[in-house]
Amino acid sequence: MLQQKQKKTGRLIALAGCLLLLVLVVVLENTLNPQGMFFTVLKKSAVYTLVAVSMNLLNGFTGLFSLGQAGFMLLGAYTYAIFTLPAASKDSVYYLYGGSAIKFSLTDLFQGIFGSEGAGGMVALWLTVIVALILAGLVAALFSWLIGLPVLRLKSDYLAIATLGFAEIIRAIFTWDVLGPVTNGSTMIQGFPTFASFNIRLANGETFYLSSFVPVFFATVCVVIVVLLIHSTYGRAFKAIRDDEVAAEAMGINLAKHKMISFVISSFFAGVGGALFAMYINLAQARNYTTTLTYELLLIVVLGGIGSITGSCVGTFLYVAASEWWLRGLDEGTFLGISSPLFRTGFRMVVFSAVIMVVVLFFRKGIMGGRELPDLFRRRRRPAGKEARGK
Amino acid sequence: MNILPFLLSGISVGGQYALIAIGYTLVYGILRLINFAHGDVFMAAGLMMIYISATLPLQAAVPLVLILTVVLGFLIERVAYKPLRTAPRMSVMISAIGVSYLLQNTATYLTGGQPMNYPKLPLISETVSIAGNNVTVVTIVTPFLVLALVVALVQLINHTKVGMAMRAVAKDFETSQLMGIKINNVISMTFVIGSALAAIGSMLYFTNYTYITPTAGAMPGLRAFVAAVFGGIGSIPGAVIGAFLIGICENLIKATPYTVFSDAFTFALLIVILVVKPTGIFGEKVTDKV
Numbered sequence: 001m002l003q004q005k006q007k008k009t010g011r012l013i014a015l016a017g018c019l020l021l022l023v024l025v026v027v028l029e030n031t032l033n034p035q036g037m038f039f040t041v042l043k044k045s046a047v048y049t050l051v052a053v054s055m056n057l058l059n060g061f062t063g064l065f066s067l068g069q070a071g072f073m074l075l076g077a078y079t080y081a082i083f084t085l086p087a088a089s090k091d092s093v094y095y096l097y098g099g100s101a102i103k104f105s106l107t108d109l110f111q112g113i114f115g116s117e118g119a120g121g122m123v124a125l126w127l128t129v130i131v132a133l134i135l136a137g138l139v140a141a142l143f144s145w146l147i148g149l150p151v152l153r154l155k156s157d158y159l160a161i162a163t164l165g166f167a168e169i170i171r172a173i174f175t176w177d178v179l180g181p182v183t184n185g186s187t188m189i190q191g192f193p194t195f196a197s198f199n200i201r202l203a204n205g206e207t208f209y210l211s212s213f214v215p216v217f218f219a220t221v222c223v224v225i226v227v228l229l230i231h232s233t234y235g236r237a238f239k240a241i242r243d244d245e246v247a248a249e250a251m252g253i254n255l256a257k258h259k260m261i262s263f264v265i266s267s268f269f270a271g272v273g274g275a276l277f278a279m280y281i282n283l284a285q286a287r288n289y290t291t292t293l294t295y296e297l298l299l300i301v302v303l304g305g306i307g308s309i310t311g312s313c314v315g316t317f318l319y320v321a322a323s324e325w326w327l328r329g330l331d332e333g334t335f336l337g338i339s340s341p342l343f344r345t346g347f348r349m350v351v352f353s354a355v356i357m358v359v360v361l362f363f364r365k366g367i368m369g370g371r372e373l374p375d376l377f378r379r380r381r382r383p384a385g386k387e388a389r390g391k
Numbered sequence: 392m393n394i395l396p397f398l399l400s401g402i403s404v405g406g407q408y409a410l411i412a413i414g415y416t417l418v419y420g421i422l423r424l425i426n427f428a429h430g431d432v433f434m435a436a437g438l439m440m441i442y443i444s445a446t447l448p449l450q451a452a453v454p455l456v457l458i459l460t461v462v463l464g465f466l467i468e469r470v471a472y473k474p475l476r477t478a479p480r481m482s483v484m485i486s487a488i489g490v491s492y493l494l495q496n497t498a499t500y501l502t503g504g505q506p507m508n509y510p511k512l513p514l515i516s517e518t519v520s521i522a523g524n525n526v527t528v529v530t531i532v533t534p535f536l537v538l539a540l541v542v543a544l545v546q547l548i549n550h551t552k553v554g555m556a557m558r559a560v561a562k563d564f565e566t567s568q569l570m571g572i573k574i575n576n577v578i579s580m581t582f583v584i585g586s587a588l589a590a591i592g593s594m595l596y597f598t599n600y601t602y603i604t605p606t607a608g609a610m611p612g613l614r615a616f617v618a619a620v621f622g623g624i625g626s627i628p629g630a631v632i633g634a635f636l637i638g639i640c641e642n643l644i645k646a647t648p649y650t651v652f653s654d655a656f657t658f659a660l661l662i663v664i665l666v667v668k669p670t671g672i673f674g675e676k677v678t679d680k681v
Contacts, residue, residue, distance in 0.1 A: 150666045157425050162665050165658030172655035295488050346500030353493040360489045
């Protein structure tokens with residue numbers, strides 16, 4: 001009874017926290033300089049957080065070491081781009097292939113219903129993006145199901161290399177010029193709705209900024225869904241599989257089914273994340289989704305702590321902020337007031353990857369270990385219980 | 392269409408992959424670790440060659456590059472893998488990915504992100520004509536050099552004390568330790584051999600390319616790994632045959648209109664092999680201990 005009540009308050013606090021975060025983002029963006037570095041970092045970390053959490057669901061909670069994230073992101077990005085590109089810009093984007101083979105566009109569909117101006121235009125935009133994001137996730141999920149059938153039978157590093165190979169195959173298929181009328185070959189697709197499209201131009205000529213709110217909003221919704229999943233029966237089954245496959249099977253958990261569920265759901269969110277990434281960089285192009293991206297995400301997950309959603313969120317923000325913003329000085333000559341000829345382009349990433357190596361070698365648990373945000377408050381109250389569970 | 396030049400360059404590239412694949416297969420055989428940094432060691436050897444040959448004559452540069460690459464491989468093992476000997480396998484693999492990231496970023500820093508021109512090596516960069524096709528000498532030299540090196544390596548592994556130790560460690564890590572084999576020395580030895588072969592491979596490989604980028608090692612590395620898996624990981628002849636096969640197939644695909652699929656083919660082959668016969672063509676059967 002007491003526990004149920006505690007659970008309920010916990011959920012309310014979490015919900016209030018998420019709402020507060022979203023309101024804060026809107027308020028900050030409309031009071032501070034919206035072109036500032038902070039908002040670039042915020043947008044990018046929102047996108048990366050989502051993909052890192054999806055990777056953590058697979059690697060940290062189910063114990064399936066997959067390196068196919070970039071491939072699923074690519075599928076999501078292209079699905080989003082192809083289905084939201086307005087018909088009017090298709091000819092100019094696909095000029096190499098004499099127009100697109102897919103005439104359908106969600107943007108035109110919803111603008112036809114709600115109009116393209118004012119409030120109707122905003123409704124159409126939101127519906128377009130939401131439907132397209134879900135579609136992006138579904139396409140990634142479908143492909144992950146197909147590839148999961150053979151490769152999920154593999155273990156640890158073989159699974160890793162097979163999924164990595166799959167991502168490379170997907171990338172090759174999307175740059176194939178025969179599919180050009182659909183994927184635009186190796187040329188980029190651009191002109192679809194991005195984060196900046198959500199900014200509202202007010203009657204007095206000022207702009208009401210929503211471009212940071214949008215990625216944070218979508219990322220929050222998806223992360224909440226993943227957290228709910230992890231706390232469900234399925235989530236407990238995933239953790240059981242991670243801790244001991246044989247024991248989990250003996251307890252009646254259907255290994256193949258649960259691994260597939262975890263793989264498909266993770267890929268769904270990777271697909272959504274890929275679509276958001278395309279919105280962030282304003283274009284969809286296969287060469288942005290290389291194995292380097294997967295490695296980057298894996299290192300983020302490790303940095304935050306494998307098996308901790310909070311860790312992935314904090315880790316992403318620190319990673320993105322450090323690599324894009326705080327360590328900029330190392331590239332530009334002066335850092336923390338010290339200037340040195342050593343500090344030139346690329347030095348930032350060298351320092352940064354060295355720091356990551358230190359984390360990987362000496363702080364293997366990352367920032368959060370396997371703990372979540374509520375655990376940090378709980379620890380002080382009952383240290384004995386924590387100790388007992390650890391043993 | 393004339394496929395002879397594609398076949399020749401396939402054999403040559405296959406030989407170069409073989410030299411990298413041996414590094415993967417040796418390390419995997421002993422540590423059960425996909426050394427993701429191996430491709431970047433290969434790239435680093437190429438960069439070293441560029442910088443060193445700019446100041447030193449070639450006779451001095453070649454051995455120096457070999458030695459420095461060996462030192463690099465040795466250091467990577469000591470710094471990044473040795474502290475994790477008792478950690479779960481995934482931690483070591485993540486560490487390998489971290490090393491790969493570090494090497495690529497360091498290379499980007501040193502080169503300023505610019506593609507670097509690879510020096511022309513006399514003798515092997517020259518062109519000769521075979522049946523009316525112009526090919527470089529390196530294309531012809533590579534397969535023979537690779538075979539010679541492989542024979543030497545197999546002799547080393549089958550007939551020397553350190554070779555015997557390597558085989559024992561690959562068979563059973565703990566038992567060989569109990570038998571008094573100095574496991575760290577053996578592991579270092581594998582990294583030394585692997586890096587030396589990667590250095591030779593890089594000299595042969597990059598002469599056919601005009602420049603090196605910091606990510607130039609990643610793809611050849613992955614392809615070589617696929618070759619190692621294909622041949623049965625842990626088996627040297629398997630890795631060599633797998634590498635030749637992948638090199639030839641890749642180049643024959645380049646002769647068709649499906650060029651973009653040359654890498655995809657490699658990975659498709661990997662997935663098929665892993666699903667159909669995970670031990671590869673020459674692999675030993677392993678039974679899972681619960």
